[in-house]
Amino acid sequence: MKMAWKEMKKNKARFLILGSIVFLISFLTFIISGLANGLSQDNAALIKDLPDGQFYLNKDADQNYTFSRIDHVIQTELLNEHPDAVAFSMQMGFLHDEAEKQQSVAFVTATDSKWFPKVNKGEVILDRSLEDEGMKIGDHLTNPQFSGHLTVKGFVDQKKFSHAPVAFIHKEDFQEMYRVDEMQLVFLPEADSSQEYTGLESFSNSEFLNTIASYKAEQMSLNMIVWFLVVISGLLFAIFFYMMNVQKLGLYGILKAIGMKTSSLFNMMWTQMVVITAIALTLATALSQIFNRLAPSGMPFHLPLNTTIFLSVIFLLIGFIGATVSGIQIKKVQPLQAIQQGEM
């Protein structure tokens, strides 16, 4: 509608302020959501990269993978039954490079599968981030609980667990370090919760992630901030349009007196809300995507465009609701009030 546009043109400053606030809040929300995503990636990329399926832990492990031991018989049965299945174990630990510099890593060992890289005895495959720390292919790494040394065989991208780079090692080397014979977990891709096995407890991917205490706490607080910001922006819209509407009640009364429909007045407000939000969100999206590209590699930041678009739709919806709720005054205004109030 033309009137909505004309008002924005005449009162640029007012609308610019609203626009900048929406921009700042949505940008902040995108950044925090990018951090939440990035941290979650940093915390569990190893698990998150697996396709949807089921994780099986020993029932006695009390939902804690570090205590879980899968019986050999069951493991063999499961792996035979499902060619894509994998049994694996994870333990936090340290590696010393040749200069005796210590690096904390997450040791992972797994049965042969397409999900994890294959490693031979005495070898290790590391997450790429350790390359930045100065490790090279062919380096000999040591560990206090390990008699020999591990030769760096290669690097893989984005394999993190519990905020530490993953070190894939052979089953026998893992057994020597941690003195356990059994694997902690079995993963069945494409399985669903209906597949039960005696003595095992099953978890979907997200259920399993939530058994990792630090992951759950971290994601919960970040997500809370994101939703909090979304709600604040909704309130902000409501308050801003409320104040603007209060100032314009006289005008609305006059427009009603000369016969303008209440719905036209609402359309005017909605148009303004949508235009401002759309511009602010486009800018925030563009800027956050640029940030996504340029973020330093050490910074856990990961913001898929999908997430941004999803949040943008939420922002639009909530802005719409905020503006509409505040617009109830428009419905109530009587033409007479305005006329008798005198000059605006």
Add this chain to the structure above:
Amino acid sequence: MSIFTLNQVRKTFTHGEVSEEILKGISLSLKEGKVTALVGASGSGKSTLLTIAAGLQPASNGQIQFDGKNLSGMNAEQVRKIRAKEFGFVFQFAHLVPFLTVEEQLMLMLDVSESTLTKQDQKRKVTEMLEFVEMNHRKKAYPASLSGGEKQRVAIARALIHQPKMLFADEPTASLDSKKSKDVMKLIRDLTKDLNLTTLMVTHDEEMLAYVDQIVKMSDGTLVV
């Protein structure tokens, strides 16, 4: 038959327990092509009568006949349509839209009255109307830069651009000096004749009565003959 008649119109305002009858059975016919002025002491009910006649608030009792239709029996949406298409309003203050230019104010009114003219014809009409009120040279101006008399002339142009049958004006000259008041009154009189309007106005100013065709005096909610 007259185009606009009020028949035994009553209005009672209630504040809690107290209710007060402000209009006590008013009957009045307005003549086409004529200006009728309502005069009377402050608080006698002039504005109340005018706004009820103009469909801006309902009467408590009585009939209002306009062009063969019974206004008092209509719902709010029907009354709004009549206001948008058949009525024009001028108030003590111009009440222009602050963010629209003079020209846009009139275009807006054509929009509100759901004018079927093409954009080009609308523009031409706006120019014609603005020439009539001698405001065409300021058509790109915003209200804030106009004088009181200029604003009022634009308000009159806005009230009439959609060719209403009725013009309602509540003290249209009260905010103007004597010279400008006379100009505005002449304008209202001439337009009423030229466009064959039926005009009902309220005024406090004896001098303005020289420009009207019929004078109706009110006192304490009744008409004095």
